[in-house]
Amino acid sequence: MNAVGVIVEYNPFHNGHAYHVKKTREETGADIVIAVMSGNFLQRGEPALLSKWDRAEMALKGGADIVFELPYQFAVQKAETFAKGAVEILYKAGCNSICFGSESGSIADFQATLRYMKKHNHLFQQQIKHHIEKGVSYPKAMSLAFQDLPADEEIVDLSKPNNILGFQYLKAIDNQGFNMQAYTIKRKNADYHDEHFSSQTIASATSIRKALFSEKNKMAQIKQYVPEHTFHLLNQYIKKFGKLHSWENYWPYLRYKLLQTNQEELKAVYEVEEGLENRLISFALHADSFKDFMEKIKTKRYTWTRLQRTCVHILTNAKKYxxxxxxxxxLRLLGMTEKGRDYLNKFKHQSDIPIVSKLSSFYNNQIELDIRSSRVYALGAGLKFQTKLLQAEFNHPPIYLSQNK
Amino acid sequence: MNAVGVIVEYNPFHNGHAYHVKKTREETGADIVIAVMSGNFLQRGEPALLSKWDRAEMALKGGADIVFELPYQFAVQKAETFAKGAVEILYKAGCNSICFGSESGSIADFQATLRYMKKHNHLFQQQIKHHIEKGVSYPKAMSLAFQDLPADEEIVDLSKPNNILGFQYLKAIDNQGFNMQAYTIKRKNADYHDEHFSSQTIASATSIRKALFSEKNKMAQIKQYVPEHTFHLLNQYIKKFGKLHSWENYWPYLRYKLLQTNQEELKAVYEVEEGLENRLISFALHADSFKDFMEKIKTKRYTWTRLQRTCVHILTNAKKYxxxxxxxxxLRLLGMTEKGRDYLNKFKHQSDIPIVSKLSSFYNNQIELDIRSSRVYALGAGLKFQTKLLQAEFNHPPIYLSQNK
Structure with missing residues (x-):
């Protein structure tokens, strides 16, 4: 069986995602769609709206056959590391292709970009260094350095964040020497980071999240942009666990963590460096909310996203080492359809790393971070639902969807 | 000027305390009453109902002239260490006597007890060891060992917790060779740990706290047992900071702390030993409240109080070292009356340790624990009042009460 991989966060799954999965199957002709999905904390340094189990269910109901968790070690990371881990998972899961969404929709453009960037790598690195020395953030320096390179009409514009991930996927395949073909599907409407609704059926996850945390008619506002099963699962989740998760749910814990620690301890946490520890501790005394805190600690040197990721690492106690x-x-299995199970039954004999269906069967330092982050994640539920969500995280078998889904 | 010391927690200040201060002045003939008071966390391993500033104000309005804070390093400790630190503070503050409350009311009995215990110390230590080996807690072993000693009619019964503190005060004076005289005042009614009201005007702090956390008429229930200023300050505090402090306010933080750490980290915390770390982490997953958690972790080996203190140390990240x-x-000054100020103005020139009126003027590892525990304590206020309480903790000048108090 032919398997294609998709790299997702589904926060939450919406009509644009459904379209992407459908087109992926059509364009690649694959029998099986395998999704690798961030766990409870996401690439941009945020808790997911709802737990990985519910998002895995959305993925299966939305057309994927198998969902694996992208380990925390790769998920809460800059684009390059995120892409490297995700592509490796898909390769280890037997995918011979991947398919990602993009604005351009032309894989040839991405391939040309990869060749172009390899050719100009030396100059590119030089220019990044040059811009960083002027005090801008790393992503900003990359964007400026890219603009410094000689013009080329065939390549995609890497000064736009939307194109970065696709490029990093191709680079990860190339760097690791994987025999995988890449496809891209042109995105329908909705800019990736768009905060407002601008179409009848397609909206960005950002705008959907914004509506979900708005003052009123939350659910009514998003109804037309998500499949019925997403709508149902969101409603169910609020009933089961009291609320959806946002950074504000974790602010008391982050603040507590910062107020009971000291500089030395904090410096052991991943990405806490260059005196950031002092800044974080001292502003924790004065900020009333996570938003307030972020606005206070923000500097030109670090992007908002980078700081949010750092905050996630502090919250989950993720150390540098x-x-x-x-x-x-x-391969942590979060869910599968009947067809997905058939694939796994055959594939598992040739997999060179374990497929983990229950936590009691496997333990190492990599999965320890997934476990710990899930424990912390559960404390973002309503106070009286925390134990229930903690237990759900640990006793949960993979979601299984039989044929008549 | 003649100064007498009292060792207090005032959680909250009640009519029994007012009686004790008044009698202390009468019996000792001292010009000045100096109170050494636990800070925001107390000897029995609990957060104080309201912050040390408000309790210092209660103390001054209730008759004390000066209030110093007992550092965290001595306050959240077993009776022996608590007594040692408290007596030392009073001695350093220039007190030539102390006066404590007791059931017996006879200082001669306590003095006889001290002589008796010194005489039988070898047998006593042997018997403690013997009982501990049978698996009981340290305080239980002490109580049993005491009962094993030869009978003597003149001594106080140290198998009763009420008498332990008084004995430890005398022992601390004796051990440290301080030239201080000890007095004791017979307590009025109300057993120290009594949970129910049994008199018209005197009630134990335990029963008052119980009423304050009961379902209804909280304040009305306690009115007759506390001075008007206590009643007013309690009401004010709830208005200012949303609620009074109890362990349940801190349960989410303690749970978070336990779920994001590991055995090694936890073992660095004071009093976490002998495998307790595993027990604490695993029950944090299943307990819905602090009470539930305590009931789950309780064993014969440790008293409830010892475990509560351990939980405070985990919460405040107080390390073994x-x-x-x-x-x-x-000497951290929390408050003074006009008379207290006059005393301090003279005394400060002969004090061999600094009198700290503001945090910006002094720093060492001992006061670091007071600061950190106050930061953590502030997070037990209502969510929107935390910043206000954090700021109050740090910018607070000592309470000053002018003559017409």
Missing amino acids: EMNQSKVSY | EMNQSKVSY
Whole structure:
């Protein structure tokens, strides 16, 4: 069986995602769609609206056959590391292709970009260094350095964040020498980061989240942009666990963590460096909310996203030595359809790393971070639902969807 | 001027305390009453109902002239260490006597007890060891060992917790060779740990706290047992900071702390030993409240109080190396009356340790624990009042009460 991989966060799953999965199957002709999905904390340094189990269910109901968790060690990371881990998971899961969404919709453009960037790598690195020395953030320096390179009409514009991930996927395949073909599907409407609704059926996850945390008619506002099963699962989740998760739910814990620690302890946390520890501790005394805190600690040197990721690492106590990027060492199965199960039954004999269906069967330092982050994540539920969500995280078998889904 | 010391927690200040201060002045003939008071966390391993500033104000309005804070390093400790630190503070503050409350009311009995215990110390220590080996807690072993000693009619019964503190005060004076005289005042009614009201005007702090956390008529229930100023300050505090403090306010933080750490980190915390770390982490997953948690972790080996203190140390991140009992190194001034100020103005020139009126003027490892525990304490206020309470903790000048109090 032919398997294609998609790299997702589904926060939450919406009509644009459904379209992407459908087109992925059509364009690649694959029998099986395998999604690798961030766990409870996401690439941009945020808690997911609802737990990985519910998002895995959305993924299966939305057309994926198998969902694996992208380990925390790769998920809560800059684009390059995120892409590296995700592509490796898909390769280890037997995918011979991946398919991602993009504005351009032309894989040839991305391939040309990869060749172009390899050719100009030396100049590119030089220019990044040059811009960083002027005090801008790393992503900003990359964007400026890219603009400094000689013009080329065939390549995609890497000064736009939307194109970065696709490029990093191709680079990860190339760097690791994986025999995988890449496809891209042109996105329908909705800019990735768009905060407002601008179409009848397609909206960005950002705008959907914004509506979900708005003052009123939350659910009514998003109804037309998500499949019925997403709508149902969101409603169910609020009933089961009291609320959806946002950074504000974790602010008391982050603040507590910062107020009971000291500089030395804090410096052991991943990405806390260059005196950031003092800044974080001292502003924790004065900020009334996570938003307020972020606005206070923000500087030109770090992007909002980078700081949010750092805050996630502090919250989950992810140490520098724990986040040393290693190889992917397991495939944590979050869910499968009947067809997905058939695939796994055959594939599991040829997999060179364990497929983990229950936590009691596997343990190492990489999965320890997934476990710990899920424990912390559960404390973002309503106070009286925390124990229930903690238990759900640990006793949960993979979601299974039989044929008549 | 003649100064007498009292050792207090005032959680909250009640009519029994007012009686004790008044009698202390009468019996000792002292010009000045100096109170050494636990800060925001108390000897029995609990957060104080309201902050040390409000309790210092209660103390001054209730008859004390000066209030010093007992550093965290001595306050959240077993009776022996608590007594040692408290007596040392009073001695350093120039007191030539102390006066404590007791059931017996006879200082001669306590003095006889001290002589008796010194005489039988070898047998006593042997018997403690013997009982501990059978698996009981340290305080239980002490109580049993005491009962094993030869009978003597003149001594106080140290198998009763009420008498332990008084004995420890005398022992601390004796051990440290301080030239201080001890007095004791017979307590009026109300057993120290009594949970129910049994008199018209005197009630134990335990029963008052119980009423304050009951379902209804909280304040009306306690009115007759506390001075008007206590009643007013309690009401004010709830208005200012949303609620009174109880362990349940801190349960989410303690749970979070336990769920994001590991055995090794937890073992660095003071009093976490002998595998307790595993027990604490695993029950944090299943307990819905602090009460539930305590009931789950309780064993014969540790008293409830000892476990509560351990939980405070985990909450405040008080490490083993930080809690190594050292000498008292400062006198943190929480409040004074006009008369108290006159005394301090003269006394400060002969004090061999600094009198700390504001945090910006002094820093060492001992006061670091007071600061950190106050930061954590502030997070037990209502969510929107935390910043206000954090700021109150740090910018607060000593309470000053002019003559017409």
